[in-house]
Amino acid sequence: MTTTSKKLETVIVRFAGDSGDGMQLVGDRFTAATAHVGNDLSTLPDFPAEIRAPAGTPGGVSAFQIHFASRDILTPGDHPNTLVAMNPAALKAHLDALEAGGTLLVNEDAFTPANLRKAGYEANPLEDGTVEDYQTFEVPMTTLTTRATDDIEGLKPAEAQRTKNLFALGLISWMYGRPGKATISWLEAKFASKPAIKEANVAAFKAGYNFGDTAEIAATPIEVGPAPLDAGEYRNINGANATAMGLLAASVKSGLQLFFATYPITPASELLHHLARHNRFGVRTVQAEDEIAAVNMALGASFGGKLGVTATSGPGMDLKAETIALAQVLELPLVVIDVQRAGPSTGLPTKTEQSDLLMAIHGRHGESPLPVIAASTPSGCFDAAVEAARIAVRHRTPVILLSDTFLTNSSEPWRLPSMDDLPEIDPDFAIGPNAGDEFLPYLRDERGARPWAIPGTPGLQHRLGGLEKEHGSGKVSYDPANHALMTKLRAEKLEKLAEELPPLVVDADEGAELLVLGWGSTSGVIGAAARRIRGRGLPIAIAHLRNLEPMPLNTGDVVRSFDKVLIPELNTGQLLSLVRDKFLVDAIGHNKVEGLPILAEELEQAILELIE
Amino acid sequence: MSENGHDHEHGNGAAGTLTKADFQSGQETRWCPGCGDYAILASVQALMPELGIPPEKTVFISGIGCAGRFVYYMDTYGMHGIHGRAPALATGIATAREDLSVWVVSGDGDSLSIGGNHLIHSLRRNVPIKLLLFNNQIYGLTKGQYSPTSETGKITKSTPFGSEDHPFNPLALALGADASFVARTIDVEKVHLTEVLRKAAEHEGSAFVEIYQNCNVFNDGAFDAVRGKGGGPNQIRLEHGQPLRFGAENERGVVRSADGGLEVVEVADVGADAIVVHDAHIEDPSHATALARLADAPTGPTPIGVFRDVKRPVYGAARQHELLEAHANATLGDLDELLRSGDTWTV
Numbered sequence: 001m002t003t004t005s006k007k008l009e010t011v012i013v014r015f016a017g018d019s020g021d022g023m024q025l026v027g028d029r030f031t032a033a034t035a036h037v038g039n040d041l042s043t044l045p046d047f048p049a050e051i052r053a054p055a056g057t058p059g060g061v062s063a064f065q066i067h068f069a070s071r072d073i074l075t076p077g078d079h080p081n082t083l084v085a086m087n088p089a090a091l092k093a094h095l096d097a098l099e100a101g102g103t104l105l106v107n108e109d110a111f112t113p114a115n116l117r118k119a120g121y122e123a124n125p126l127e128d129g130t131v132e133d134y135q136t137f138e139v140p141m142t143t144l145t146t147r148a149t150d151d152i153e154g155l156k157p158a159e160a161q162r163t164k165n166l167f168a169l170g171l172i173s174w175m176y177g178r179p180g181k182a183t184i185s186w187l188e189a190k191f192a193s194k195p196a197i198k199e200a201n202v203a204a205f206k207a208g209y210n211f212g213d214t215a216e217i218a219a220t221p222i223e224v225g226p227a228p229l230d231a232g233e234y235r236n237i238n239g240a241n242a243t244a245m246g247l248l249a250a251s252v253k254s255g256l257q258l259f260f261a262t263y264p265i266t267p268a269s270e271l272l273h274h275l276a277r278h279n280r281f282g283v284r285t286v287q288a289e290d291e292i293a294a295v296n297m298a299l300g301a302s303f304g305g306k307l308g309v310t311a312t313s314g315p316g317m318d319l320k321a322e323t324i325a326l327a328q329v330l331e332l333p334l335v336v337i338d339v340q341r342a343g344p345s346t347g348l349p350t351k352t353e354q355s356d357l358l359m360a361i362h363g364r365h366g367e368s369p370l371p372v373i374a375a376s377t378p379s380g381c382f383d384a385a386v387e388a389a390r391i392a393v394r395h396r397t398p399v400i401l402l403s404d405t406f407l408t409n410s411s412e413p414w415r416l417p418s419m420d421d422l423p424e425i426d427p428d429f430a431i432g433p434n435a436g437d438e439f440l441p442y443l444r445d446e447r448g449a450r451p452w453a454i455p456g457t458p459g460l461q462h463r464l465g466g467l468e469k470e471h472g473s474g475k476v477s478y479d480p481a482n483h484a485l486m487t488k489l490r491a492e493k494l495e496k497l498a499e500e501l502p503p504l505v506v507d508a509d510e511g512a513e514l515l516v517l518g519w520g521s522t523s524g525v526i527g528a529a530a531r532r533i534r535g536r537g538l539p540i541a542i543a544h545l546r547n548l549e550p551m552p553l554n555t556g557d558v559v560r561s562f563d564k565v566l567i568p569e570l571n572t573g574q575l576l577s578l579v580r581d582k583f584l585v586d587a588i589g590h591n592k593v594e595g596l597p598i599l600a601e602e603l604e605q606a607i608l609e610l611i612e
Numbered sequence: 613m614s615e616n617g618h619d620h621e622h623g624n625g626a627a628g629t630l631t632k633a634d635f636q637s638g639q640e641t642r643w644c645p646g647c648g649d650y651a652i653l654a655s656v657q658a659l660m661p662e663l664g665i666p667p668e669k670t671v672f673i674s675g676i677g678c679a680g681r682f683v684y685y686m687d688t689y690g691m692h693g694i695h696g697r698a699p700a701l702a703t704g705i706a707t708a709r710e711d712l713s714v715w716v717v718s719g720d721g722d723s724l725s726i727g728g729n730h731l732i733h734s735l736r737r738n739v740p741i742k743l744l745l746f747n748n749q750i751y752g753l754t755k756g757q758y759s760p761t762s763e764t765g766k767i768t769k770s771t772p773f774g775s776e777d778h779p780f781n782p783l784a785l786a787l788g789a790d791a792s793f794v795a796r797t798i799d800v801e802k803v804h805l806t807e808v809l810r811k812a813a814e815h816e817g818s819a820f821v822e823i824y825q826n827c828n829v830f831n832d833g834a835f836d837a838v839r840g841k842g843g844g845p846n847q848i849r850l851e852h853g854q855p856l857r858f859g860a861e862n863e864r865g866v867v868r869s870a871d872g873g874l875e876v877v878e879v880a881d882v883g884a885d886a887i888v889v890h891d892a893h894i895e896d897p898s899h900a901t902a903l904a905r906l907a908d909a910p911t912g913p914t915p916i917g918v919f920r921d922v923k924r925p926v927y928g929a930a931r932q933h934e935l936l937e938a939h940a941n942a943t944l945g946d947l948d949e950l951l952r953s954g955d956t957w958t959v
Contacts, residue, residue: 035955035957036955036957038957038959182955229959230959231958231959232958232959233952233956233958234956234957234958234959235951235954235955235956235957236955245947245950248947248950249944249947251939251942252942252943252944253944257708257935257936257939258939259704259707261704278950279934279938280938280942280950281938281939281942281946281947281950282937282938282939282940282942284928284931284932284935286703286704286707288700288733289729289730289733290729292697292700292730293697293703293729293730293733294700296693296694296697296700296704296730297700297701297704299704300673300691300700300701300702300703300704300706300708301704301705301707302704303671303689303691303701303705304704304705304708304712305708305709306708308704323697326693416948416951416952416956418948419945419947419948420944455668455669455670455671455689455705455709455712456668456669456709456712457668458668459668460668461637461667461689461690462689462690463637463639463689463690463691463692464690464691465683465684465690465691465693466676466692466693466694467692475639476639476684
């Protein structure tokens with residue numbers, strides 16, 4: 001047993017291997033163990049679009065990064081302190097990211113001439129000086145795993161070798177003092193019906209752990225203590241699950257059955273997988289024949305008095321656009337979730353981007369404004385989903401909720417909210433006439449919202465439709481003045497919603513001349529970069545928009561009150577364009593479209609260039 | 613109020629007191645004078661009170677096209693959706709609200725061209741909706757382009773040298789999608805149309821009804837061989853359990869052909885016993901398909917009536933009861949419990 005250990009405040013580990021190597025599983029398990037220790041954490045799964053991408057090539061590498069700390073952290077981190085590379089391709093794809101002098105663990109067995117060739121190495125990087133600036137540990141993981149699982153009856157050699165990811169996990173768990181018990185019981189439950197596989201995985205994990213512990217590896221174990229998080233009960237959660245929970249919460253709180261119709265698309269399908277399990281809450285999920293059917297089914301269900309929700313990613317949003325415009329004219333509640341991915345077209349389907357903002361706001365024919373909100377952290381997807389449903393129901397409108405690949409896959413500790421704190425969501429169905437003896441389906445209330453009269457309600461029969469409707473009566477109307485009036489009234493719904501929104505909060509230092517304004521998943525990196533700037537003794541202001549359409553009423557005043565406004569986005573400048581357009585402020589963009597989040601150091605540099 | 617009652621009782625009096633007027637909205641009808649849609653509307657409005665389902669429990673959904681306006685004229689709940697998507701809208705409402713009677717009104721362009729996908733998938737799922745396909749073999753609302761049911765060689769504004777497209781046989785398509793109820797009727801055959809729609813209404817699951825509908829402006833006379841004066845002798849009226857005989861004197865009939873399909877013969881040539889007896893309830897769709905293929909175009913002897921009427925599990929029905937009950941019983945406490953299930957820790 002090693003007796004000495006080194007204390008660190010924050011650590012970044014990245015696992016990288018073939019997409020069939022089980023790196024995501026290893027990452028998930030390491031995350032669970034890390035949550036148990038009580039660290040704050042943030043993760044970044046990063047995998048190829050192909051289920052089994054060409055083995056051994058850099059394009060087929062799947063990686064998982066976790067940042068954990070004994071203080072609160074905001075991002076999955078820039079550069080790993082430790083990189084686990086299961087083969088040459090993983091080394092090739094990820095070595096550049098490893099911090100100078102960082103720890104490199106490689107599966108030595110995988111560095112065969114064939115694998116080196118597939119990875120594009122002309123010489124063995126373990127021998128030609130490529131890795132000499134790192135603290136490199138060459139571990140024959142495949143051999144050791146095979147040896148550890150040698151005497152397991154009924155285990156095929158290929159099955160034995162496949163458990164080498166657990167060996168790596170065991171070794172890293174030892175290195176960072178993560179308890180193995182939870183991982184072992186998880187393996188025992190997961191493979192309960194396959195005793196040989198279960199035994200092999202457990203044996204490989206223990207072998208890796210013991211390999212470190214018996215000092216066969218000359219590294220000092222590292223201790224990262226629990227983070228002083230706010231008191232409360234926590235769980236680890238990713239954005240997909242948090243969104244699902246938010247929708248369930250909105251359903252229970254409103255008393256509206258959740259009707260979720262969708263068509264499989266990466267990365268939005270995760271939401272369907274989560275919700276399909278929740279029979280217990282009466283969730284009706286439908287896997288529709290296409291994207292257009294999905295949104296129409298959700299809209300039909302809304303007409304029937306349900307909480308109609310659909311979810312997709314960019315290409316699906318294009319297909320749904322016509323129906324979203326219909327919903328806007330019908331003025332029925334509908335939640336459309338867009339888990340943004342790198343586009344256009346199929347683009348980089350498993351990589352993140354924030355490039356659907358302008359489409360969400362403007363991407364429909366005709367004048368069809370509707371509320372757009374964006375989640376900014378994985379756990380924040382819960383509140384964002386509740387808020388999207390609340391606005392949709394209260395204001396009788398489709399709402400677009402923007403998430404993205406990073407938020408949906410990334411996880412972090414979540415302090416569980418009290419259900420008592422959920423906002424009121426009152427369907428307030430129409431139950432009788434609203435104008436003397438008559439029912440006028442387009443008579444508006446003080447919010448500009450029309451009544452939601454659902455089929456089955458005697459006497460309130462009415463016809464909705466895409467043809468322009470007469471103000472009040474809702475009859476088909478081709479009257480020019482009426483169309484102008486209805487266009488204005490639909491726009492005013494957003495103005496009235498804006499009046500109800502909480503103001504944009506600015507976190508500003510005294511004397512700050514630069515405001516960094518963000519939206520969506522850049523929230524973490526903006527916070528992290530601001531810390532770095534403040535660490536240098538420089539003043540800065542940051543603000544983050546959740547409501548993109550309409551924006552809080554003070555947004556213009558905020559952006560006008562700083563000398564400079566920097567807008568970091570994973571697109572080529574979409575919020576930038578909105579801010580310039582709405583407020584005539586010459587804001588500056590910091591833009592990245594590489595399918596990966598902005599790094600804190602990149603943003604820090606961009607900020608320094610503006611304030612120094 | 614309860615939005616999810618499963619009873620078919622209604623709040624404004626007994627079904628017997630309903631009249632045609634209860635289903636007529638005040639909106640002015642705007643089809644061309646002489647359009648077949650008027651006859652269909654009148655028959656549907658007359659049938660509705662007989663079904664005993666009150667207007668507030670009835671929903672009409674339509675897409676785009678002349679037929680799409682139908683919903684505005686019914687004093688029920690209604691939604692005029694976008695082009696081709698009515699079956700998807702209807703799937704949403706029918707799945708969410710099994711207490712409602714949901715009808716889709718659509719045309720050949722709407723259902724068979726832009727909306728083909730939703731049509732076949734709603735039929736394969738057996739969603740409890742009644743789909744009325746007003747087939748006039750032309751695009752009317754866009755002023756006269758050929759449609760997916762127009763005959764090859766059709767000369768229209770968009771095909772001045774004749775259409776190159778092979779047309780759909782709508783019933784064969786529906787049967788190919790495993791539709792559990794498939795029928796055909798004619799706009800002006802009030803009695804026949806009413807009876808077919810009544811059977812469609814009574815059917816549990818999807819009911820697909822093709823209605824030959826004359827467009828007197830852009831495709832007048834397309835169905836003259838079977839419709840109106842002189843059309844009668846070509847109508848092969850399908851009656852379950854009855855031999856397939858037709859003609860002015862019932863002198864013609866349908867027999868099995870050598871290639872395994874069906875063909876039209878003179879009864880005198882084969883004898884009455886050789887005539888096929890219609891069975892709408894055969895599980896295997898071959899018989900109905902052969903009948904549908906008997907006339908790919910309505911230019912000669914053409915079957916009308918119910919081709920197929922079989923029982924198949926209805927989409928959503930089994931689960932919705934359980935889900936509604938679960939939803940009704942779910943509390944915020946359950947949600948608290950769900951959030952706290954699995955790995956949690958306390959700081």
